[in-house]
Amino acid sequence: GAGVSQTPSNKVTEKGKYVELRCDPISGHTALYWYRQSLGQGPEFLIYFQGTGAADDSGLPNDRFFAVRPEGSVSTLKIQRTERGDSAVYLCASSPQGTNTEAFFGQGTRLTVV
């Protein structure tokens, strides 16, 4: 596609449920990033993939959060036992490589935990 695609655009889930958020990066981009943006704040880094492997997952807040990118393209962010505090916009970005290049952001998935 022309840009980074994230699905769904909105997700409402009940506290304690499991959710999956999907990111389709720009074709050919080897680097993929997940960020979380809470209301009124700047995005916060969660995890960075270079190819299929997680190069840095230091931003994941706890072990309820997990992300995969099995074929080096599409990535899925998985959240177990969701809590109300997980409500935020989850942003995905991709870039041709890890350094000295522009990252292109998707429009995000707005997650609401009720």
Add this chain to the structure above:
Amino acid sequence: AQSVTQPDIHITVSEGASLELRCNYSYGATPYLFWYVQSPGQGLQLLLKYFSGDTLVQGIKGFEAEFKRSQSSFNLRKPSVHWSDAAEYFCAVAANNAGNMLTFGGGTRLMVKP
């Protein structure tokens, strides 16, 4: 670890007036610096970036920013604001070996008066 401070949460300017959005960063070495714009319902769009070289950087939509190492600042400027510039602006920093693993500031919301 790096950090970014955007001291102004909201700024209102008249259309046609000049604009300066402040950004201060904390990082032990020369960072990579970025300005992004986020309009309602839109993804983050890169306005400009600084990696090295000339400290005055030109970006899209008539924006520019100046890296001042002595002040740990990377302020964004525009000589004449248009109503379409109303949006949220984010300054971000990356370690110089960390590509697009960005640390964002809290953002500045720009409102433009007719």
